[in-house]
């Protein structure tokens with residue numbers, strides 16, 4: 001541990017070193033058992049004589065703060081700390097009011113319930129850890145300077161190429177590698193799109209019910225989100241205010257309802273954007289997992305005017321922790337997006353980007369998607385079957401053939417059910433968690449990404465008990 005010691009002019013050097021080390025030990029900034037730097041090294045760093053440092057160490061040793069092990073060094077003695085001093089009140093600075101609208105820090109995945117039906121979490125246990133370790137190790141061999149220094153803000157060239165190829169095949173997105181910007185998850189893709197397309201005060205249409213993080217993000221950027229209702233065909237284009245500059249939608253698998261936007265509605269949305277000179281951000285966060293039928297063409301492929309920015313994520317197909325996603329944008333935004341990206345955080349970690357590029361080139365990615373699709377399909381079928389069989393009195397499933405969650409409308413208020421279920425170890429979201437006005441709709445969102453197949457039936461049996469008690 002590199003301990004910081006600040007030698008002020010006019011004070012005794014030995015006393016000052018002693019005093020600051022003693023304070024660090026008492027406050028546990030230096031922890032019990034931790035090694036102190038050798039006297040020679042600290043003396044050199046502080047430009048003082050070695051005797052000065054030794055004298056400070058000797059005094060701390062004599063007072064019982066340090067112990068010396070011959071040949072090993074000097075260590076903080078156990079039991080020499082005292083409870084941390086009270087921290088400063090921390091009340092001097094306040095965030096700007098806009099942050100009041102952002103709900104709690106998203107710590108919800110720090111909890112590990114017995115039956116985890118929370119939407120948004122994929123199954124991380126099936127990730128090909130050994131392959132990934134090999135791929136990352138290859139990048140860390142040290143001879144690959146281009147991977148280990150600052151990289152292109154728009155992303156690792158190999159990964160941009162692999163993504164363009166992948167979405168060309170699997171989603172019929174016609175994109176060149178230079179159209180692809182690698183991001184830290186889809187949230188950053190949406191952030192960058194908003195930064196280059198919106199001015200403070202601009203109105204942005206968001207789905208209601210919808211995925212809340214982009215809505216809060218738009219607010220923090222000074223834009224004004226407008227919730228627009230969703231029906232069985234998707235976002236109600238006739239309800240979008242004329243002056244919206246951007247529309248954020250999830251047409252492949254509407255979050256949270258799970259429906260696909262109809263072709264007619266897709267065409268209507270593109271025509272609307274063209275008429276109103278607006279942009280569309282198409283969030284395609286989990287469409288790798290489609291279980292029946294052919295997917296409808298993405299807005300990006302239907303659009304001939306260059307108004308659609310397509311967003312994808314590796315959070316659901318691989319791991320949320322990778323924080324990798326991408327944005328496919330029209331050419332006249334490339335430069336602005338690259339600049340915005342470099343100003344935000346320069347670029348995504350290159351080692352992981354390069355490892356992912358190899359994973360995709362080697363075919364590991366496609367194999368993993370296939371394997372997970374089979375796995376999730378079984379869970380999708382199980383949840384659908386049990387909800388239809390055991391909850392028909394209260395719940396009606398919204399038809400959905402893709403993704404990692406299913407939603408059911410409820411005939412009874414769902415908030416009390418969700419709260420009571422939590423107390424029995426069954427965690428799921430209420431549809432009202434995703435409406436602009438909290439609890440405007442009653443329903444339950446059954447995520448099945450995180451729950452193993454064998455736990456679905458017992459988990460839903462517990463939920464049934466909750467309905468019986470509450471009902």
Ligand SMILES: Cc1ncc(COP(=O)(O)O)c(C=O)c1O
Nearest residue numbers: 120185186187211255285313315
């Ligand atoms: C609608 C929607 N978009 C995107 C994401 C993924 O976000 P990210 O790629 O930032 O992890 C999620 C995850 O829950 C989601 O539900």
